[in-house]
Amino acid sequence: MSARDPGLAFTDGALQFEAWSDKLWDPMGRDVVEAAVILPGEKVLDACCGTGAATIPAALAVGRNGSVDGVDLSTGLLRIAAANLSERGILNTTLTEADVTQWRGHRTFDAVLCSYSMFFFSDMEAGVEHLASMLRPGGRLVTSTWVEGALEPFAAKILEASIKERPRLAGVRPLANENMAKIASVEALTAWLSDRGLEHVSVSMHPLTLSVDADMAWNLVMGSGWRTLLPRDPEAIARVRRDFIASVGPRVQMNSDALIGIGSVPA
Numbered sequence: 399m400s401a402r403d404p405g406l407a408f409t410d411g412a413l414q415f416e417a418w419s420d421k422l423w424d425p426m427g428r429d430v431v432e433a434a435v436i437l438p439g440e441k442v443l444d445a446c447c448g449t450g451a452a453t454i455p456a457a458l459a460v461g462r463n464g465s466v467d468g469v470d471l472s473t474g475l476l477r478i479a480a481a482n483l484s485e486r487g488i489l490n491t492t493l494t495e496a497d498v499t500q501w502r503g504h505r506t507f508d509a510v511l512c513s514y515s516m517f518f519f520s521d522m523e524a525g526v527e528h529l530a531s532m533l534r535p536g537g538r539l540v541t542s543t544w545v546e547g548a549l550e551p552f553a554a555k556i557l558e559a560s561i562k563e564r565p566r567l568a569g570v571r572p573l574a575n576e577n578m579a580k581i582a583s584v585e586a587l588t589a590w591l592s593d594r595g596l597e598h599v600s601v602s603m604h605p606l607t608l609s610v611d612a613d614m615a616w617n618l619v620m621g622s623g624w625r626t627l628l629p630r631d632p633e634a635i636a637r638v639r640r641d642f643i644a645s646v647g648p649r650v651q652m653n654s655d656a657l658i659g660i661g662s663v664p665a
Contacts, residue, residue, distance in 0.1 A: 406472075407623065407625040407626045408448075408470075408471070408472035408474065408475050408621075408622075408623075408625075409472045409473050409474035409475065410474070410625065411474075411620045411621040411622070411625045412449070412472065412474030412475050412477070412478055412621070413474075413478075413621070414617040414618075414620040414621030415448065415449065415475060415621030415622065416449050416478050416621070417614070417617045417621065418614070418617060418618060418621060419449060419451060421608060421614070422608065422654060423448065423449070423451040423513075423514075424451045425606075426451065426513065426514065426542060426604070426656060427450075427451025427452035427453075427454070427455060427513055428451075428452075428455050429542070429604055429656075429658060430452045430511055430513050430540055430541075430542050430658055431452050431455040431456050431459060431511070432455075433540050433602070433658045433660050434456070434509045434511060434538060434540040434660065435538075436456055436459040436460060436464075436508075436509055437459070437460070437508075438459070438460060438461040438463060438464060439460060439461065439463040439464045440459075440460050440464045440508035440509060441460070441464060441465050441466075441467075441505055441506070441507045441508050442456045442460055442464070442465070442466045442467070442507060442508065442509045442510070442511065443466075443467045443469065443498075443503065443507045443509070443510045443511065443529070443532060444456060444466060444467065444468045444469070444511045444512075444513075445469055445498040445510060445511065445512040445515070445516075445529055446469070446470055446471075446498060446512060446513065446515030446516075446518070447468030447469060447470045447475075447476075447479060447493070448470060448472075448475045448479065448513070448515075449475050449478040449479045449482060450468065450478075450479035450482045450483060451513065452511050452513050453466055453468040453479060453483070453491060453493075454482060454483065454486065454488065456509075456511065457483070457488045457490055457491045458488070460490065461490070462489075462490060464490060465490050465491070465492070466490060466491040466492075467491070467492050467493075467494065467503050467507075468491060468492070468493045468494070469493075469494045469495075469496050469498040469501055470493075470494075470495065470496075470498070471495070471496070471497055471498075472495075473495055476493050476495055479493055480493055498525075498528075498529070499519055499520075499521075499524070499525035499528050499529075500528075502532060503532065506532060506533060506534040506537070507532050507533055507534065507537060508533075508534060508537050508538075509533075509537060509538050509539075509540065510529045510530070510532060510533055510537070510538075510539045510540070511540050511541075512526070512529060512539070512540070512541040512542075513541070513542045514542050514543065514544070514656070516541055516543070516577070517543060517574045517575075517577035517578045517581075518573075518574050518577075518623060519577070520573070522577045522580070523593075523594065526539070526541070526594055527594055527595070530594060530595065530596065530663055533662075533663045534663075535663060535664065535665045536662055536663065536664075536665035537662060537663055538660055538661065538662045538663075539591075539596060539660070539661055539662070539663070540658065540659070540660045541591075541658070541659050541660075542604075542656055542657060542658045542659070543578060543581050543582070543587065543656065543657050543659075544578055544582065544655070544656055544657070545582055545583070545603065545653075545655040545656060545657055546579070546582035546583060547653055547655070548653050548654060548655045548656065549652065549653065549654070550652070550653050551646060551650060551652075552610075552615060552618060552619070552624075552646065552650075552652060553624075555642055555645045555646050556619050556624045556627060556638075556642055557627060558641075558645065559638045559639075559641040559642040559645065560627040560628060560629070560638055562637070562638070562641060563628075563629040563631075563634045563637060563638055564627070564629050567627065572623075572626070572627075574623055581657070581659075582657075583657075584601045584602075584603060584657060587601045587657050587659045588600075588601045588659065591659050591661045592661070594661075595663070595664075596661025596662060596663065597661060597662050597663070597664055598661060598662050599659065599660070599661035600659070600660055600661075601657055601658070601659040601660075602657070602658050602659075603655065603656075603657060604655065604656045604657070604658060605655050606654040606655060606656065607651050607652065607653060607654060607655075608651070608652045608654050609649060609650075609651055609652075610649065610650055610651075610652045611648060611649050612643045612646070612647075612648050612649070615642070615643070615646055615650070615652075616639055616642065616643065619639075619642065
């Protein structure tokens with residue numbers, strides 16, 4: 399028994415994902431772009447771009463003489479990203495539906511961004527090395543991930559509620575969880591990026607605690623990789639929701655601490 403395909407899950411949950419943009423994804427996307435120190439005229443790849451949390455500020459930073467490629471597996475997220483770009487009149491960005499670990503654009507990039515997503519790669523090491531291979535000499539890779547203990551108490555609670563309906567999930571650790579555990583501290587992410595052949599690696603901590611009500615908590619489940627844990631039957635999903643909401647209560651403080659790592663390929 400394994401968690402289901404994240405690309406399909408994020409398409410099915412695109413609206414719930416977008417509901418979290420103002421509170422979580424957009425501020426974090428801006429932090430990633432700020433860490434990348436993107437300059438006017440540069441070429442940027444936003445790998446696993448979602449609804450454009452980092453794509454939009456990157457497009458604004460590179461200006462009319464620069465360009466941004468946003469690549470994502472999820473049709474639903476890309477549709478929202480396209481609408482968000484259109485609403486702002488942004489014309490220097492191309493969106494592509496593809497597995498970015500297999501995709502290669504027509505150009506080399508000055509910066510590659512990968513926000514809160516590399517842990518979904520079937521081979522995280524090879525996937526990030528592929529992203530780095532699309533950088534020009536001296537180009538920088540900027541990635542973000544969760545600190546150990548982040549997303550609690552929700553991560554444990556949704557797994558517990560899902561196991562009641564899908565008992566074979568008991569004892570199974572999703573690949574994304576295994577990957578996150580490898581890079582869940584400043585020291586671990588620093589070493590991991592260095593092992594990918596990157597130079598001048600630095601990692602910064604970004605603390606964040608959010609007050610979340612029951613409806614937003616369930617939106618986070620339905621609009622994130624946690625959706626892959628849910629059963630298919632609507633009545634069973636309703637029972638998971640009931641048990642999950644009962645376990646977390648009407649309002650809870652969610653640990654949203656994150657890491658942003660940056661490194662450059664040899665010049």
